Amino acid sequence: DGGITQSPKYLFRKEGQNVTLSCEQNLNHDAMYWYRQDPGQGLRLIYYSQIVNDFQKGDIAEGYSVSREKKESFPLTVTSAQKNPTAFYLCASSIQRHEQFFGPGTRLTVL
Amino acid sequence: KNEVEQSPQNLTAQEGEFITINCSYSVGISALHWLQQHPGGGIVSLFMLSSGKKKHGRLIATINIQEKHSSLHITASHPRDSAVYICAAHSGGSNYKLTFGKGTLLTVNP
Numbered sequence: 001d002g003g004i005t006q007s008p009k010y011l012f013r014k015e016g017q018n019v020t021l022s023c024e025q026n027l028n029h030d031a032m033y034w035y036r037q038d039p040g041q042g043l044r045l046i047y048y049s050q051i052v053n054d055f056q057k058g059d060i061a062e063g064y065s066v067s068r069e070k071k072e073s074f075p076l077t078v079t080s081a082q083k084n085p086t087a088f089y090l091c092a093s094s095i096q097r098h099e100q101f102f103g104p105g106t107r108l109t110v111l
Numbered sequence: 112k113n114e115v116e117q118s119p120q121n122l123t124a125q126e127g128e129f130i131t132i133n134c135s136y137s138v139g140i141s142a143l144h145w146l147q148q149h150p151g152g153g154i155v156s157l158f159m160l161s162s163g164k165k166k167h168g169r170l171i172a173t174i175n176i177q178e179k180h181s182s183l184h185i186t187a188s189h190p191r192d193s194a195v196y197i198c199a200a201h202s203g204g205s206n207y208k209l210t211f212g213k214g215t216l217l218t219v220n221p
Contacts, residue, residue: 042115042211088152099144100209102154
């Protein structure tokens with residue numbers, strides 16, 4: 001089945017540690033996105049990539065980093081510089097300028 | 112101020128009722144999306160529309176470009192429709208950046 005997978009579903013980390021969230025898609029989509037969701041707020045864009053080996057900052061990129069070495073994969077690293085990393089993280093992909101398909105999300109809790 | 116506003120924030124209905132969720136946006140857009148998020152967190156795309164009306168089963172989405180307004184209707188609502196419904200606007204341009212509303216929490220009671 002085609003789709004987007006994110007792992008793990010729940011992630012716990014100690015304050016000050018970097019953590020990498022996985023996002024894989026087998027939809028052959030060019031574009032991939034990372035969003036953050038906090039209670040009472042709309043999704044906010046962290047980073048997006050329209051093509052392999054290229055990515056752009058979104059609205060809240062500080063404290064995050066990404067890579068796009070393969071079309072299928074767009075991992076997100078939450079660094080220790082991110083002041084408030086506890087949140088629900090969603091990955092999405094799309095054919096350019098078409099509807100986005102979302103993964104199941106990863107809930108990150110920093111202790 | 113969010114450029115995409117949804118109303119109501121919370122909506123409780125009885126099974127079988129007709130539901131309407133509204134979305135207003137303040138920028139020019141090229142497309143508007145309606146998404147559904149279940150309690151587990153995963154998001155499903157329901158509709159993408161740039162004009163007129165789309166229907167899928169009991170769900171209907173409409174958009175009025177001149178008034179910068181879209182509505183999502185659910186006919187014959189069912190408890191399994193309970194979810195957060197989110198509208199998101201694409202303002203155009205070379206990237207595909209979406210601006211999201213905060214969502215409407217719908218609870219349908221049996």
